[in-house]
Amino acid sequence: MGRGDLTNAEWDRLESFLPRGGARGGRWSDHRRVINGVLYxxxxxxxxxxxxxxxxxxxTVYKRHRRWSADGTWHMLLSKVQAAxxxxGHIDWDVSVDSTAVRAHQHAAGARKAPPTAAAQRGGPSADESGRSGASETGRPAGGGGQVGECLGRSRGGFTTKIHLAADGRCRPLTVLLTPGHFGDGPQLQPVLEQVSVPRSGVGRPRSRPDHVLADKAYTSRENRRYLRRRGISHTIPERLDQRRHRRNRGSQGGRPTGFDRERYKKRNTVERAINRLKGFRAVATRYEKRAYTYLGTVTVAALIIWLRT
Incomplete structure (x- = not known):
């Protein structure tokens, strides 16, 4: 076993969830060897x-990674580990939300335009690229709903992709969403939280509502606060100075001050540490993939390993 390969304990946790049949009814090559190649x-x-x-x-390794990124197999494996x-009782449901910009390598440019299908509009693969539909086994788009094109944009940092994520209280990514690098953080709070879905081991719907949400000032819009109150989620989000001044200038019509727990807000560093763990994987810290769904699969593999080894 090489450095970074799956240990026997990690392999035992994944083996029962892996697909049995290969493409067109054939047999897959050794799953463990191929997954170790993807991890490398x-x-x-x-x-x-x-x-x-x-x-x-x-x-073989590349095509397996691309196919499993397209059909949602990597996401399924992550969901199974999260469910366990x-x-x-090992998930801390005080969830923190944040984003990080990732510099795109020059090799990430030049993806051919996909046909105008629903999957392509979501950032997923077209049928001729993956050989499969753009939906995962959970019924959610394999490309991570909410994506725009190939999720590449010009920002202050250059040619970038932005990773939006929600992390639990133990610094592990619960869900990941990609957007172009110039997209703002605030409008992505709702799409990120809507993707939180941890299946239950027994009967019942997946758990999708955190106990508490923590985020920085980029997420302090009234729309986000109304969304959290509508779902019954308590939150700790600081108010920007201009918003506070505007509310005070309106007097009684400005509404009540937003509650803010300074001590609880210190726990928001969990999402920063989750981002640091993700960027410890070099293929995550720099985007080399042309297609957004393949890069999302790479980020999901890194998240899966974080869950297995934390």
Missing amino acids: RVRTGVQWRDLPERFGPWE EDAA
């Missing part, structure tokens, strides 16, 4: 052609 590439950021020979043909952790 996500951890080091090397080109697919430069994978060590011990992982087998690089084309929730059943054991």
Whole structure:
């Protein structure tokens, strides 16, 4: 076993969830070897052609990663691990939300335009690219609903993609969403929280409502606060100075001051630490993929490993 490969304990947790049949009814190549090849590439950021020979043909590893990114298999594995952790009571549902910009490599440019299908509009793959539909086994779009095109944009940092995520109180990503780098943080609070869905081990609907939400001033809009109150989610979000001044100038019509727990807000650093863990994977810290759904799969693999090893 090489450094960074799946341990026996980690493999035992994943093996029962992996698909049994291969493409067109054939047999898959050894799952463990291929997954270790994907992990090596996500951890080091090397080109697919430069994978060590011990992982087998690089084309097999690359195509497996691309297919599982398209059909939602990586997301399914992450959901299964999260469900097991929730059943054991190991998830802290004080959820923090934030984003981070990722510089796109020059190789990320130049993706051919997909046909105007619903999957392509969501940032997912077209049928001729993946061979499968753009929906995951959970019924959610494999490309992460809410995406725009290939999620590449010009921002102050250059050619970038932005990763929006919600993290639990133990610094583990619950859900991930991609947008172009110039998109703002505030409008993405609702799409990120709408994607939080941890299946229950027994009967019942997946858990989707956090106990508490923490976020910085970028998320302090009235629309976001109304959304959280409508869902019955308590929150700790500081108010910007201009909003506070505007409310005071309106007098009694400005409404009551927003509640803010300074001590509880200190816990928001959990999402910063989750981002730091994600960017410890070099293929996450720099985007090399042309297609958004493939890069989302790379980020999901990194999140899966964080859950397995935390």
